[in-house]
Amino acid sequence: xxxxxxxxxxxxxxxxxxxxxxxxxxxxxxxxxxxxxxxxxxxxxxxxxxxxxxxxxxxxxxxxxxxxxxxxxxxxxxxxxxxxxxxxxxxxxxxxxxxxxxxxxxxxxxxxxxxxxxx
Amino acid sequence: xxxxxxxxxxxxxxxxxxxxxxxxxxxxxxxxxxxxxxxxxxxxxxxxxxxxxxxxxxxxxxxxxxxxxxxxxxxxxxxxxxxxxxxxxxxxxxxxxxxxxxxxxxxxxxxxxxxxxxxxxxxxxxxxxx
Numbered sequence: 001x002x003x004x005x006x007x008x009x010x011x012x013x014x015x016x017x018x019x020x021x022x023x024x025x026x027x028x029x030x031x032x033x034x035x036x037x038x039x040x041x042x043x044x045x046x047x048x049x050x051x052x053x054x055x056x057x058x059x060x061x062x063x064x065x066x067x068x069x070x071x072x073x074x075x076x077x078x079x080x081x082x083x084x085x086x087x088x089x090x091x092x093x094x095x096x097x098x099x100x101x102x103x104x105x106x107x108x109x110x111x112x113x114x115x116x117x118x119x
Numbered sequence: 120x121x122x123x124x125x126x127x128x129x130x131x132x133x134x135x136x137x138x139x140x141x142x143x144x145x146x147x148x149x150x151x152x153x154x155x156x157x158x159x160x161x162x163x164x165x166x167x168x169x170x171x172x173x174x175x176x177x178x179x180x181x182x183x184x185x186x187x188x189x190x191x192x193x194x195x196x197x198x199x200x201x202x203x204x205x206x207x208x209x210x211x212x213x214x215x216x217x218x219x220x221x222x223x224x225x226x227x228x229x230x231x232x233x234x235x236x237x238x239x240x241x242x243x244x245x246x247x248x249x
Contacts, residue, residue: 008249041151041249080154101158108245109131109164116247119148 003027004107005037008118010045011060012053017046020117021063028071035111036074037064038104039096041118044082047075049093065095076103134165136240138248139174144189148249149177153195155247160202167206167243168199169236170228175213178224196226210236 005024009016024034039046051061068075075096077087082098089098108114137156143149159166170178177193184191199207209228214220221230231239240246 006247040155041147081151101155102162104155105135105159105162105164108135108247109129109133109162114245114247118249 001027001113002033002035002111004035004111004114006104006107006114006116006118007037007039007043007046008041008116010042011051012045013042014119016117016119017043017060017064018058020115021060021067023115023117024067024073028067034071034073036076036103036107037068038107039075039077040081040101040104042085043118044077044085044087047077047082047093047096048087048091050091061093065093068095076107078104129163132163132165133244134167134242135159135245135247136167136169136243138169138171138240138246139177140172140248142173143177143179143182143193144184144187149174150190150192152247152249153192156204157195157198157202160199160204165206166204167208167239168204169208169210169240171210171213171236173213173217175209175217175219175224178209178226178228179219180223180225193225199226208236208239 005020007017007020011017027034046060046064053059064075077096077098079098079100137152139149139152141148156168182191182193207228208231211230211232
């Protein structure tokens with residue numbers, strides 16, 4: 001099955017991004033495809049390469065980036081939500097790109113399922 | 120394609136439902152969900168918008184945000200009609216619990232029971248809630 005994923009929360013306050021990441025890993029392990037992950041609301045903070053969690057904790061920004069590179073996942077950060085929160089090209093982690101909300105709608109159209117992770 | 124021919128519609132038309140569960144202010148979810156709906160309307164998909172729980176307050180008439188310094192975006196819901204978003208459902212139970220009726224809302228809506236809403240929701244291809 002081909003999945004799109006929507007992440008609506010940042011990587012620390014809520015578990016949504018962790019759950020989405022684990023869902024993506026599990027889906028890929030089972031032979032499914034994760035085509036795109038769209039980051040909206042505070043979810044855009046998942047793309048901030050300046051995030052520095054403590055070294056004994058998971059680093060979701062890096063984990064998303066690595067997972068995307070290994071599996072050809074399109075990580076899209078919503079431009080309107082990003083600009084509001086100071087997420088711009090210059091702080092963007094490798095593997096993420098900034099684009100419009102149309103990419104979210106497209107993920108809903110083109111994939112078999114769009115799975116939403118939020119509060 | 121010749122100019123007199125009808126432009127073809129989209130290859131896939133899916134049913135997209137946007138579910139608003141939260142009050143308009145206090146968190147950004149309502150505003151950012153409205154932004155998604157307005158973009159989504161341009162994609163020629165079957166779009167519906169739902170208001171449940173405190174989400175029904177988003178459509179309350181006569182909102183005044185001067186005291187909290189936030190932008191009052193409630194009038195933007197009136198644009199949904201211009202964008203051909205016509206399926207707007209408000210859950211009856213949520214309205215009643217809050218002492219509201221359809222007449223208190225800024226736009227015309229279809230008031231549906233939780234039972235009916237469940238059926239409409241089950242028919243969707245994509246449900247995005249916030």
